[in-house]
Amino acid sequence: MNRTSFIKRFARDCRGFVSVEAVIVFPALLFIFGVGWTYFDAFRQQAVSQKANYVIGDMISRETASITPAYITNSQALLRHLTRAQGAEIDLRVTVVNYNADEAGWRVVWSETRGVQPRLQDADLPDMADRLPPGIEGEELILVETWDVFDPVFNVGLDMFQIKSYSFTRPRHAPQVVFDNA
Numbered sequence: 001m002n003r004t005s006f007i008k009r010f011a012r013d014c015r016g017f018v019s020v021e022a023v024i025v026f027p028a029l030l031f032i033f034g035v036g037w038t039y040f041d042a043f044r045q046q047a048v049s050q051k052a053n054y055v056i057g058d059m060i061s062r063e064t065a066s067i068t069p070a071y072i073t074n075s076q077a078l079l080r081h082l083t084r085a086q087g088a089e090i091d092l093r094v095t096v097v098n099y100n101a102d103e104a105g106w107r108v109v110w111s112e113t114r115g116v117q118p119r120l121q122d123a124d125l126p127d128m129a130d131r132l133p134p135g136i137e138g139e140e141l142i143l144v145e146t147w148d149v150f151d152p153v154f155n156v157g158l159d160m161f162q163i164k165s166y167s168f169t170r171p172r173h174a175p176q177v178v179f180d181n182a
Contacts (some may be wrong), residue, residue, distance in 0.1 A: 034154040042150055045083070048162050049148045052082035053165035057144040060094060061169040064179035067094075069112065076114040082149055091115025091147040096177050099126065099135030106132055109140065110179040117147060131166060140176050143166045 056075050060067065071104040075083040076092040083090060105126075111119040120143070127130075132141070152158045171177050 007157065031156075035156045038152045038154045038156050038158055042152065042158060045150050046165075049083050049146060049163045050165045050167075052079050053144050053146045053167050055082060055090070056094070057167045057169040058146055060142050060144070060177060061172045063177060064112060064174045065129065066110075066178045068180050072112045072114055079146060085148055089149040091117045093117050093120060093143075093145040095120040095145075096179070097132070097141050097143060099137060099139045099141075101135075101137040105129070106120040106141070109176075112179060115147065116147070140158070140171055142159070142177055143168050 003152070056079055059075070059078075065089055072092070072094055075094070076090065077091055079085075080090050091113065092115060093111065093113040096109040097106040108120055108122050113119050116146050128143075135141070139149065144165075144167050146163075148163045148165075149160060150163050151160045
């Protein structure tokens with residue numbers, strides 16, 4: 001009798017159920033929070049990189065003076081600051097292209113890089129044809145390309161990857177953007 005009353009009392013006792021459920025659910029909630037945080041952070045970083053790319057392109061498009069190597073170096077430093085990148089993991093390539101109606105295509109006027117990416121050459125432009133707008137004779141475009149490495153904080157199935165951003169802008173206050181390598 002004593003034993004059966006203990007079992008009945010134990011079966012009716014509700015104390016501790018919340019603790020057991022919390023022990024079961026809490027790790028799942030932490031995992032879901034980590035996954036959500038990681039993917040949100042990846043999308044946020046992609047948006048920040050694209051906006052920083054637009055800032056660099058807009059900044060260069062408003063220049064009336066010559067662009068110098070120091071200007072490009074400082075643009076990379078600004079890009080690093082805007083994206084909050086760490087170390088040398090961010091690359092910048094600025095290229096000015098000119099439309100030639102006789103050849104019905106764009107050609108590179110000048111290209112300057114910071115980081116490990118090579119300078120853009122005329123031979124690279126056919127691969128970018130789908131990303132360039134139709135042009136008119138003599139028109140110039142400023143192409144800004146950035147590469148940033150995203151390393152997720154939590155290991156939730158998203159590996160480290162490279163964020164590539166690309167934009168083109170027309171010069172605003174001058175007919176051309178000149179590069180002065182001197």
